[in-house]
Structure formats: C-alpha cells, structure tokens
Amino acid sequence: EAGVAQSPRYKIIEKRQSVAFWCNPISGHATLYWYQQILGQGPKLLIQFQNNGVVDDSQLPKDRFSAERLKGVDSTLKIQPAKLEDSAVYLCASRPSGGYDYGYTFGSGTRLTVV
Amino acid sequence: AQKVTQAQTEISVVEKEDVTLDCVYETRDTTYYLFWYKQPPSGELVFLIRRNSFDEQNEISGRYSWNFQKSTSSFNFTITASQVVDSAVYFCALSEARAAGNKLTFGGGTRVLVKP
Numbered sequence A: 001e002a003g004v005a006q007s008p009r010y011k012i013i014e015k016r017q018s019v020a021f022w023c024n025p026i027s028g029h030a031t032l033y034w035y036q037q038i039l040g041q042g043p044k045l046l047i048q049f050q051n052n053g054v055v056d057d058s059q060l061p062k063d064r065f066s067a068e069r070l071k072g073v074d075s076t077l078k079i080q081p082a083k084l085e086d087s088a089v090y091l092c093a094s095r096p097s098g099g100y101d102y103g104y105t106f107g108s109g110t111r112l113t114v115v
Numbered sequence B: 001a002q003k004v005t006q007a008q009t010e011i012s013v014v015e016k017e018d019v020t021l022d023c024v025y026e027t028r029d030t031t032y033y034l035f036w037y038k039q040p041p042s043g044e045l046v047f048l049i050r051r052n053s054f055d056e057q058n059e060i061s062g063r064y065s066w067n068f069q070k071s072t073s074s075f076n077f078t079i080t081a082s083q084v085v086d087s088a089v090y091f092c093a094l095s096e097a098r099a100a101g102n103k104l105t106f107g108g109g110t111r112v113l114v115k116p
Helices: none
Strands: A005-007 A010-013 A019-024 A031-037 A044-050 A053-056 A065-068 A075-079 A088-095 A110-114 B003-005 B010-014 B019-021 B024-026 B032-039 B046-052 B059-061 B064-069 B074-079 B088-096 B110-115
Touching: A005 A088, A010 A019, A019 A088, A019 A110, A031 A075, A044 A065, A044 A075, A075 A088, B003 B088, B010 B019, B019 B110, B024 B074, B032 B074, B046 B059, B046 B064, B046 B074, B074 B088
Parallel strands: A010 A110, B010 B110
Antiparallel strands: A005 A019, A019 A075, A031 A044, A031 A088, A044 A053, A065 A075, A088 A110, B003 B024, B019 B074, B032 B046, B032 B088, B059 B064, B064 B074, B088 B110
16 A cells, blocks of 8 residues: 655755645545654654544644644645744654554655755 | 653664663553654654553564563663664654544654664
C-alpha cells in the first residue's frame, strides 16, 4: 500500500511569511497526526484529527498555526506568520481508527527553514 | 501525563560492538504501548517494535533485542554486533490507551554513531 505522502519536501521562507504543508494519509486511515520535530529533539504532537474532527490541538500555537482536514482525507498545516523558531521538520502520521493496537505510519516530513 | 526519557544523547561505537539504548517512561495508565523508532539521516521514522503493557516477554529479532521491565518502567533496546548502517537516531515512544486519540509521546532520542 502507498505510504503517507507529504509535500513539499523542503521549504525555505523568510520570517513573517506564510507557509503551508500538505499530507495525504494512507487510504482508509481515520486518524491523522501532525508532529513538529525541532533539530536534536523528539517529535512533538501539534494536532490530531479523527476523520475531519480535531481530537487534540492542545500543543498547537493557535495564534500562528492552523490545520484542517476537510472531507476527512488529506490535511494541510499552515503557519502565518512564521518565526525563526518554527524551523523544524513537520511530520504527518496516520493510523486506522479503533483500538491502539495499530501501527502509526509516518511520512517523510517537510523540512522548514525560516530565515 | 505521559513522559519518555532517553538519558543518552549520543553513543559512539566501533562496528561489531553491542549498543544498548535506555528508555524510561512515566504513565498513570495501566494499559499502554511502547515503541522504538529509527530515524536515519534521510529523516523518515522507521518503526522497529511495539510492545503492550501486558506483555513483558523480551524479544530478539535478528540483531535487535528488547528488554521491557514494568517494575522499573524501562524499555531498553540493544543492537548486537552493530553495523555502520545502524547509525541513526533512535526514539522511544509511549501511547496510552486512555489518552485522547492515543497520541505518541516521544523521548528526546539517542544518536548512535557506528564507526567502521
């Protein structure tokens, strides 16, 4: 089966600009996660969707970050305006719904550099 | 709240040496899953193993082995006879059954450098 697709692979922007990332999860996976991985750290959850509803966005900086998952399939994560500290890899992951005995599949990530 | 600690930030070994990565976790849930992921320089997270809280049986898979001890809240990972291709960052992660959405909480990672 196809994996989790993310684009773009790399992005360089200036601070105060806006940027958007796209994720297409594995077909049929109801749960979708966005993680932020700052260099030298472990991934940190930003937001989680169950179908098209938000389950957990407690760690999402809502003054500048937004995310949506229209139709419960692919998702976009937006940053506006970007700050230097937003430089990180943004990972998307998906898994089937129901129970927790199901594996998480991660995409290759989008590496964002804010200059 | 769930928490994962990987005290070792970097380990450097010579090829064929064994490497053991430590992982200590905190959770108030009695039902949870523990994971190890590998992140090579290319950046993707590669799933290695998943263990549930009711299965303390240790496992060996090829050159990899895991030691899960609930009494000490540890889930350690060993690479036997390391190879250069094992060079990567390794993450331990925890998922609680009762946590909203079963999110994964990661440790800070341990960078393993295997020198030829």
